[in-house]
Amino acid sequence: MPAALPSPPLPTPSISAKSAKGESPRSWNTQKLGLRVGADALAAGAAGVLVAPIITMIDKGIIENASGRNTLGESLKKSARELLVRPHRFLGSKPFALIFSLYFGTYFTANTLDTVTSTLHSTPPSTTTAGTPKFLATSSANLALCLYKDSRFTQLFGSPGSARPVPLPTFALFTLRDCLTIFASFNLPPLLAPSFASHMGEEAQKWMSAASVAQFVTPAAVQVVSTPLHLLGLDLYNRAGVRWGGADGRARRVLRDWGMASFARMGRIVPAFGVGGVVNTKVRRGLMGRLE
Template sequence: MQAQIEPQRQRSKLSELGLGLSIDCVAALATSAAVSPFVAIIDRSIISNASGRMPLMAGLADGFRTLATRPSVLARQPSVLAVFSVYAITYITANSSETIALSTNSDPLLPKFIASSTVNIAACVYKDKLLTHWCSLGPARPFPMSSYGLFGLRDSLTVAASFSLPPFLSAALQSNSSLSKTSCDSISQLALPCMVQFISTPIHLFGLDYYNHPSATVMQRVQVVKRDFIPATLARMGRILPAFGFGGLVNNKTRSTLKQWIL
């Protein structure tokens, strides 16, 4: 009898894991569809401003006007499709790595961070290379290794602030305040990705400037970063809020709701 029960348990666990991974994918795709238009508009506007092609506010106004009046046109634009792909595979990786780790009774924190950061950094750097080519003046030039490295550093900070650090901040808030766990989770998920932009935005601007002005001196690059720091930081906060702030909340809520219904 025991020999018959054990295979049944294994099949049940595999079936539950398969359903869990399917839910992870559905939540990731839904979240990516919700956030990608906003993220693409802001990404494109920052890059166009850095290259001198279009001022930041003009780019934002044009993008959000298109979103409001012709959303189907915006959804088909290469920049939106590129951003959708990045966040779809990032959230799928983060969700599925957590589900797999929990299915083996392992702590999901480290595997989730390693998997999601590796995928997100590679995909984001490639996406920003494409956007830089599409949104800059003149013909596309070879992408400098320094820009690759700076974009990679920028994205590793974002991933840490979006996926790995919110649980620690939430736990600290719960221990030192009367707020509920849900409130602490929401505050942490929204605040940390925004706050890290004060560090990652200058890195982003340096990376863009290495492409836009390959022969510039260090001081010239510093002046460009100082000039664009405040508007670009605010724009990137506005970008990261839907991508990993509200996006993280939507992803988590969708996963938990579907698992309550299905599992």
Template sequence: MQEDKASTILSKRFGIDVFSAASAAFAVSPFITIVDRSIIENASGRNKLGAALKRGFVELFTRPHRFVCTPAFLLVFGVYFTTYTAANVIDTVCSYTNRDNQTPKFLGTTIANMTTCIYKDRAFTRMFGIVAPKSLPLGTYGLFATRDALTIAASFNLPSVMARELTDRKIIVDYEKSQNFAQMLCPAGIQIISCALHLYGLDLYNRPGVSLSSRLSLLKKNYLKTTITRIARIGPAFGIGGVGNRVIKERVSELLFDRQKVGVVVTAFK
């Protein structure tokens, strides 16, 4: 009987994990789709960053029903739905088995995010670049993979560590507020490094065979505005989206579970 109850609770937890991931991913994907497309069009020389952003938001607000059916939106939604789901499920399993979640969460979310994000970036680079579609160079794959690993560590592992430090040092007394602050700060801050990797990887695809000095010159030209744009993008992706995913999961769990009734079985999830 106890095992059946535990199995039922675990199944419901997984359902909450998927629902929370889908809700958060759908909320942030429109903005991320527009920004990612605009950055790639700007890096390839197809369009100016500002003009591309403007066109994207006009499409979103005038034809939202069509926008959410485009391949670009569905690709982005798939990336964040998969990533949030992986993070949520790993948290649930680790809590149920009373294990530390840091290493499994980093590895699981990195694999989920890296594979889907590289697939998405490959599709975007070919869809919105100016050169004929071709295979991405190995260097581009490597730079994108490093970029994604840094972003995942800063989005799913570092915030909890920073939140505990902020609370322990009495910088932010309320732990939930320290969580929200760290969740917004860490993914945005890592863009200072990862943006350079992103731009260099795109340039390897768009301009094969050019000199290192030419690549660095282009990177310098586009770095500041692209970094600011990616910080604005990563805020919704892993800041607002990360907070939303966690809050939805917590609130739905509170609605579905009465800890007084399920008793000792629920203590496995604390």
């Protein structure tokens, strides 16, 4: 009996190189993806550890000044003295850990969103984005971390004997304050950089790029608007039941501290989203450039 001839292989369905609409399939740039995420983390960590000490001191000082525990100047001196004399104690403290976690998480979210975008759209790893998705992602991460940080700072450094849950109106004011800051930190600089470039000239941009100037200016300028929200939120926690009007009402207290607190918050925002933003961007760009 003759051996049976082998049956021809069954045809397998092939994946078309084009979609039903005739479009080319999307290719993802996943090359060295693990290293790219690691670069995102290193850049965020470098920025976070650089800005966290000064921001810890300023945040503590503003809250202690608002609660009456200490003046802003004396609080800053005390914190600076501890950082210089006992750096291990300062850097190992809960306030420093809260601030570092806040900015590491915010920058890491922004960086990984850029990495995800470059992966999905097959663009160079050093590509950055600006727009609604980035605003929503970074603001969500920053809001969650910042609200937790603010609630802990308010309880740690608020009015003596007032350690209690932070009221919902205070959280709402802090949320609005942070939305303004995040929008001015991550979305406005790329949009305003061309305008800055047109006014700076080539010689000035040799010292600092228009993008870096925009990264410094916009987050600081918005503090004039967001600081009253911050002060009102603190006052709602520190002085429950106080009226708006009167010699020592909420409105007068906010107006009294508005100028000094605005400058102090500019002093923390410039390192947080100015220096930190520039360092994060440049470290990430340098690391990604080596991976490209």
